[in-house]
Amino acid sequence: MKIGDLWDHDLGGADNTVFETLADGGMGDASFTLAADSDALAWGWLKGKTIEFWPDGVLSWYGRVHEPDRETGLVRCISRWQMGDGFPALDETGASTRDVTTAITQAQSLGWAVSRNGVSGTVLGDPGDPVSAKALLEMLATQEGKRVGLAAEAGSNLFLRSDPTEPTWFIATDDVRLSEIGEAPNAFAGRYRDATTGLLETRYWPSPLPSPVEMDPVDLTKFGRLTFAEAGALIAGAAELSLADVRWSNALEVPLTHITNANGVSPTSAAAVKGGQMVRFSLDVAGQQSLGVPYLDTILGKVTVADGSPTVTLEPVGAVAKTFAESLEAVAAR
Amino acid sequence: MVQPTDVGPSMEFDDLVFHGPGASMQEFGCALEVSDDGIEFGSSEAVTSVMRRMWADGSSVSQDGADNAETVFFLRIRGPLHELGGGEAAVRSRFPGQHETRRLVFRPAPGVPAAVRIVLRAEMKLQWDGFVEAGLMDRRVYKITMVHAPFVQSEFEATVAALPVGEVPTVESVDEFSSGSDWSFSSGRPSTPLVTVAGGVLKAQATHTGSNIRSQYSWNLTRSTSITMSAATPYLIVEHRVLGGTVTNPGLRLFGMDWPAGTPMDRARMLRWVSGGLTVDGWTRTVFYTPKGVGRLTLGATTAFSTEVAVPKVEVRLLQRSSSPAPHSGRALLRTIDIDGTERTPGALHIGTRTGSLGTVMVHTSPDAGDGYSPDLLGGDVAATSPTAGADSPSGWWYDLNPAGNVTTRLDGARFTPGTYTLVAWVQGHATESYSGTLVASVASSGRMGGPTLSSESVSAPLTVPALGLRAIVLGRVTLPGVRSKVGGVSITVSASGTNRPKVGGLWAFRVGYDCALSIQATDQPHMWLSAANLTTPREVLVSDVGDRAQAWALGAASIQMPASHVFRPPRTSAYVFASNAPNAAADFTSPLLWQNFPARDGSGS
Numbered sequence: 001m002k003i004g005d006l007w008d009h010d011l012g013g014a015d016n017t018v019f020e021t022l023a024d025g026g027m028g029d030a031s032f033t034l035a036a037d038s039d040a041l042a043w044g045w046l047k048g049k050t051i052e053f054w055p056d057g058v059l060s061w062y063g064r065v066h067e068p069d070r071e072t073g074l075v076r077c078i079s080r081w082q083m084g085d086g087f088p089a090l091d092e093t094g095a096s097t098r099d100v101t102t103a104i105t106q107a108q109s110l111g112w113a114v115s116r117n118g119v120s121g122t123v124l125g126d127p128g129d130p131v132s133a134k135a136l137l138e139m140l141a142t143q144e145g146k147r148v149g150l151a152a153e154a155g156s157n158l159f160l161r162s163d164p165t166e167p168t169w170f171i172a173t174d175d176v177r178l179s180e181i182g183e184a185p186n187a188f189a190g191r192y193r194d195a196t197t198g199l200l201e202t203r204y205w206p207s208p209l210p211s212p213v214e215m216d217p218v219d220l221t222k223f224g225r226l227t228f229a230e231a232g233a234l235i236a237g238a239a240e241l242s243l244a245d246v247r248w249s250n251a252l253e254v255p256l257t258h259i260t261n262a263n264g265v266s267p268t269s270a271a272a273v274k275g276g277q278m279v280r281f282s283l284d285v286a287g288q289q290s291l292g293v294p295y296l297d298t299i300l301g302k303v304t305v306a307d308g309s310p311t312v313t314l315e316p317v318g319a320v321a322k323t324f325a326e327s328l329e330a331v332a333a334r
Numbered sequence: 335m336v337q338p339t340d341v342g343p344s345m346e347f348d349d350l351v352f353h354g355p356g357a358s359m360q361e362f363g364c365a366l367e368v369s370d371d372g373i374e375f376g377s378s379e380a381v382t383s384v385m386r387r388m389w390a391d392g393s394s395v396s397q398d399g400a401d402n403a404e405t406v407f408f409l410r411i412r413g414p415l416h417e418l419g420g421g422e423a424a425v426r427s428r429f430p431g432q433h434e435t436r437r438l439v440f441r442p443a444p445g446v447p448a449a450v451r452i453v454l455r456a457e458m459k460l461q462w463d464g465f466v467e468a469g470l471m472d473r474r475v476y477k478i479t480m481v482h483a484p485f486v487q488s489e490f491e492a493t494v495a496a497l498p499v500g501e502v503p504t505v506e507s508v509d510e511f512s513s514g515s516d517w518s519f520s521s522g523r524p525s526t527p528l529v530t531v532a533g534g535v536l537k538a539q540a541t542h543t544g545s546n547i548r549s550q551y552s553w554n555l556t557r558s559t560s561i562t563m564s565a566a567t568p569y570l571i572v573e574h575r576v577l578g579g580t581v582t583n584p585g586l587r588l589f590g591m592d593w594p595a596g597t598p599m600d601r602a603r604m605l606r607w608v609s610g611g612l613t614v615d616g617w618t619r620t621v622f623y624t625p626k627g628v629g630r631l632t633l634g635a636t637t638a639f640s641t642e643v644a645v646p647k648v649e650v651r652l653l654q655r656s657s658s659p660a661p662h663s664g665r666a667l668l669r670t671i672d673i674d675g676t677e678r679t680p681g682a683l684h685i686g687t688r689t690g691s692l693g694t695v696m697v698h699t700s701p702d703a704g705d706g707y708s709p710d711l712l713g714g715d716v717a718a719t720s721p722t723a724g725a726d727s728p729s730g731w732w733y734d735l736n737p738a739g740n741v742t743t744r745l746d747g748a749r750f751t752p753g754t755y756t757l758v759a760w761v762q763g764h765a766t767e768s769y770s771g772t773l774v775a776s777v778a779s780s781g782r783m784g785g786p787t788l789s790s791e792s793v794s795a796p797l798t799v800p801a802l803g804l805r806a807i808v809l810g811r812v813t814l815p816g817v818r819s820k821v822g823g824v825s826i827t828v829s830a831s832g833t834n835r836p837k838v839g840g841l842w843a844f845r846v847g848y849d850c851a852l853s854i855q856a857t858d859q860p861h862m863w864l865s866a867a868n869l870t871t872p873r874e875v876l877v878s879d880v881g882d883r884a885q886a887w888a889l890g891a892a893s894i895q896m897p898a899s900h901v902f903r904p905p906r907t908s909a910y911v912f913a914s915n916a917p918n919a920a921a922d923f924t925s926p927l928l929w930q931n932f933p934a935r936d937g938s939g940s
Contacts (some may be wrong), residue, residue, distance in 0.1 A: 007897045056846040057756045057808050057854070057896045153810060155796055232858045255385065255394075263779065264818035268753030268847035272811050303471035310396060310848075311385075 001034065001307075002052040004045075004064075008032075014072075017307035019061040021275040023317050024138065026149030026159065027079030028275070031199060034073050042072050050272050052076045053152075055271045055307060060152050080113065080267040081150040084134030087112045096130035102139050104158075107133040114150060117157035124234060125224035130223050139223070145237040147276060152205040155217050163299050167280035169259050187213045188239075192220040192231040205239075235330065251304075251315045260313070268311040270305040279314070346439040347453075348428040349594070352409065364421030368477070377931055380490030394560055400677075405451065407440070408461070412473040415697075420563055422474065429456040435870050438480060438531040439489065439529055445934035449929075454869065456480045467618060483869050485677045486926035488937035496669040496683070496894040496909055496921035508561050508570070509653040511536045521646055523872075525720035539647035550645040554634040561628040563655050570622045572633060573652035580640040603749040617651065664917035666728035666840060666910070668694075668708045671923045674935060678849070680868035681902050681925020686861040686881050693915030694806055696758070698842075700850040702741050702906035705751060709842040709910050711826060715744045727839030728912055733828075734837045736764070740829035740840050741759035747815035747822030753847055757809040758841035758854075759828060760914070763799035770798045771832030775809045775841075779816025783823035785922035789816030799836055804914060806854050806895065814843055840912070851898035856890055860916070867899050883924075 001008045001017055008014040011034070020028030030053065034046075046068045053061040063079035087110055089103035090096055097103050101120045108114065112133060123139045131139070141148035141160060150161045187210060191201045200221070209215075221247055259273065261267050267273065281296045301317035344622050345352040345368060350360070377513045378400035384393045412419035427667040430436045430453060438451040461475040462468075509516070511531045519527040519538035529538045538555055563570065579818045637646060673679060685695060691710035698709055712729035719739035731742035773792040778787040793810025817823045828838055851866065859877040863886060867873040877893060900906075902925060911918045927937045 006891050008893060008898065009867060009897050011872070013867055013872055054896065056754070056811055057758070057810050057844070057852045057898070063692040153793075215725055259791065261813050261816065263781075263816055265816065268845075269811060272754050272813065308398075314828050328362075 001054060002050070004208070009162070012068050012238070017053060021061070021161075021304055022149065023276040023301045024149060025079075025081045025149040026275070027063065028302060029082075030061055030063060030077040030079065032073060032075055032077075034114040034179070043068055046075060053307075056269050058153065058271070060271045060305075062152055066182040079150070080135065080201070084112055084114070084137070085132045087133040088130040089133050089136040090130055098125065098136070100136060103133050103136050113156055115155070115157045117154075117159070119148065119158045124230040125226050143234055143237045145239075149276075151274075151276075161276075163276075165277045166278065168277040169261065169267075169279045169298055170282065171254060171259055171279060172282050177267050186210050187215040188218045188235050189215055190218045190220045190222065190231050192226045194263050195225040195227045195230075200223065201228070201231075203228060203235070205232055205285070207232075212240050251302075251313050253311045253313050255311045257310070270309060273300070273303050273305075273312050273314070275300050275303045306323045335568040343440065343442050344451050345441070346437070347425075347865050348436045350425065350428060350618045355410075359413065360421075362420050362424050363417035364411050365395065365425075366421070366425070367410040367412060369410055371408065371410035372477075373407040374405065374933070376405045376482065378403050386389075386833060388609050393594075400513075402454065402481050403484055404484060405480045407478055409458070409476050409478050415469070415472060418474050422476070425476075425478075426458060429595070430454065430456075433870070435483075438482065442932075444518075447933040448489045448927075449932050450489055451480070451486055452483040452869070453480045454482060462774065467656040475574065477822060478565075483930040485930055486933060488675070488929070488933045488935060490935040490937035491681075491926050492674060493922055494539055494673070496671045496911075496923055498667040498669050498702070498918075499700070503829040505654055505656045506567060507652075509536075509557070510534060511651070511653075514538075516557050516559050517560070518556050519553065519648065520556075521551050523891075525694050526559050534651065536650040538649070540645045547642045548637045549642045550636060552634070552636040552644055553648060554632050555630040555648055555650065556633075561623055561631055561655070563689075567655040567657045568623055569656045570624055570628070571624075571652065571656055572620050573617045573656045574620070574633065574648060574650045575617045576635070576637045576641045577647040577649065578645055580637065581637045582640055591728075616629050618852065619652075631845050636727070663913060664831065665914040665919075666710065667918070668710070669909045669921055670702055671907045671909055673900065673902055673907060673923075673925070674937075675904050675927035675929055675932065675933075678901055678903040679925045679928045680866040681923055682863045682865040682874075682883065682911060683900065683902075683921065683923050684861065684881075684915060685919050686882070687913065687916035689860065689917045690862055690915045691858040691915050691917065692862055693858075694854065694913070696806055696842075696852070696854045696910075696912040697864060698844045698850070698852045698896075698910040699900040699902065700845050700847075700908050701903050702908045703751065706749065707845065708749075709844050711743045711745065711841040711843055712741075717742045717744070724839065727762075728914075729840050732762065732837040732839050735828070735830045735835035739835075740827050741839065741841075742825060742827040744823060744825045746783065747824045748820050749819065750814040750824065751844070751845065752815060752818055752887050755814045755843040755845055756811055756852060757793060757826075758842045758844060758852075759807050759809060759815050759838055759841075760837055761797065761799060761805050761807060761836040762778035763801050763805075763836050764834040767834040768798070768800040768803075769832070769836050770828075771796075771830055771835070773797045773807055773809060773828065773830050773836075775811050775826055777814065777816060778815075778825045778827075781817050781819045781842075782821050782825045785823070787825075791816060797830070797836070808896070811846065813842070840909075842912075844910075844937065849901040849902045849903055853894075853898040853900065854896040855889060855894040857893060861886065862889070864900060866902060873897065873899050894918060 001014055014032040014034055017031035017032040018085060022028045030051065046065050047066050051063055051065060052059060063077050063083065065075055066078045067200060076274060085108035090106050091102045099122050101116065106117045110278065121140045123136055124143055131214055135146045146160050146162050147159065150158055153161040188205050189198055190205060192203060194201045218235065220226065223234065256268060256270060257266050277300050278297055279300055283295060300317040302315040304313040342354045350366060352366045355367050356371065357367045359365050380396045381401050382395050383398060384395050409425065413421060428436060430524055434451045438449050438453050441448045457479045459477045461477060463471060468760065511534050514529040514531045514536055516539065517529050517536060519529050521527065522541040527540045528537060567884045571724050635735060718733040718741040720734040721731045723730065757771060763769055772794050776790060776792040779789045780786060781788050791812050793812055795807055795809050797807050799805050799897060815822050828841060830836065855875055857877045859879050861878045861881050863876040863883055865874040875889040876883065876886035902923065911919065911921055926935060927935065
């Protein structure tokens, strides 16, 4: 790994390097440990330094130092995607904007070193208080039913893409135990503030409602003032992103030897498995009976790679926010 | 330091020597004796992780290395009461401080290899006798605990040459063209041809006296002395050119006549053509396969010119026999290092060339699994739109990606142990313009060689390279082979986007996995040492203008494109070394030998 413009080997070596790749966002958190008694290293020097992880010679994560802890030696880092939280979505006059192109251009001029790469669009709702550039991009993604972020292999290019429809990796669940959390709702009642009247209205989705209906209320007021059509579009986009009706919530630690590609070859590098890829779990008899399908396709929400480990830790999308409604609100809350 | 004249086993700690009971006095007035009771030499502690499997009984256990060990012994310091304090101080002052190590050497007997432990931390605890005895006794006993690195080392470091394996072609010149007397030329022109030599080049031409000029000539150039080939060097390589006008069909055919002419065995046969039509600065390089030798060699062609010319002139500058059809440059070679000992060892890999500089140095180490793995992808069946031979290219050829070109290599899937590989390419920029775009490698795998593609994957990387600039570019990670099969095939195609595309001279798939490591760094010095990290020193890359490591300095971080901690594991580690400016660079490896408890050999080679 690289710290500033030095390789960690020049500093006596870093230990316990861990980084996350995400479906939403591309790059997540990272951390590493430096020997706490490194007198040769002024801990103040670490502050703000760019961090890059290069497992197997391929850049897989980059960001900067966030919190060095001298007592434990643990240095926490945030990725350049997460740094987008620090740039408000404004236009060049300083007014808040919902146009993604304008917001990114302004964030770039303030120092967010990303390339727009053609990502554009206008987020629904009226500009009230400005959200961060990163939150605006996440809202755009939710609206379009896509995922947005920054993936290390694409350099500094942002991505806005639909989920893959074919699995990249295959895992036999005889080997892992998925903890099931039950069925997701199949309808929503979205409460939003109408664009013209400013009053609270409700939009039911989908239309017509399925029968029997399992409805959850969702608070869309955080998006600002919306029209009836915009509210529907928001719920539809977010619903597209939650793939399985049944979801599991535990983080799975899977050895690489138990993951294969479509033709039976296992990766020998944990960094070859990334957030955003689709994984097919083949289910054992008990799983098939409880879920009613022989396999479960899911998008990897978060993949955690610990350098040198022969295992990789996987979490599906939606693992953190337990229900769809919560995930929609989690986006709107930023 | 007192010369050890005492008998029996001894232990050296830094510059102190401990003996068994009855040891003689040291210069500070005390004897240092190791008690026979209570001594325990530590052995490495294995670090393992256990995973419980659901589908079968038992758990899988993986060993992730070994951790430090602890050696404990009782040391008796014996001497006059007023000297005992000085004895304790002598021992205590040798303990390692922060970030220091000391050597603890156990010698069982003269002539038996000594076991060296690298001590990281030491403690001494006084074994108290009593208040009154403290004033009367002539000895004090201490319990010494030393925490040391997991394995014992041999006393000396061993240096092993890292010899290249099978890929350096043997090339011998068949004719140096110092005299043209062996050669005769005929071209259908009635008058006597001229055959001369100048500067190592054979020049042959017809002489013309009439007014009849043509645009096409059939000519023959015959060498009367026989050529001995061998199974080890079965390829005959010719570089020739035809002058006199603009040639529209460069090409060559070769005949051989069994020697001696006129005997019943004398017959002409066409030698098997391997590759040709590849130009090297205007010269055409043709390769023929003829392991059995040639009697009377005849080169010939029907050459067509764009306009009518008076006389055809043929020049030949190279006639060689070789073990490889490609003009191998010797810049990228697979080497094996035989490592003695039983445990992986930190050591220094030295790469050196006699003159000039190494240039970009790419090193990939992997355990030699005996499966014949070599990272090179361009040594076999390569198809490209515009190849040109190039002695400065690692593969021997430059594959131009202009104007709409790509280069495809087809390989046997079974040569890759299934897993993840990092693809790296060596490119040269366009002849006149700089390039900025994307280099793409797509991998297609089939279940049976030549069958339909069942799995495909693509990686790409941005590339910026100035005109004629040379660069190593990491394209990304791929899974090879894409299909698990013993008879499958893998096809890798490299192409580039945009205009003014570069040329590809090398393409490698470096295995990723346990104990595999890839490093890329560049230097303008002729010697480089890559040292693996160990407990006390970080990884080092040192360079020097002389071949002595003591006179080397650290390569700046800016010159290191990709560092790695190379692992050297006995019995054998493969090291693939590419040095862009240094053909056939020498390489050797120096390291201590590591054993678990007692070394079998001391590393001095005797």
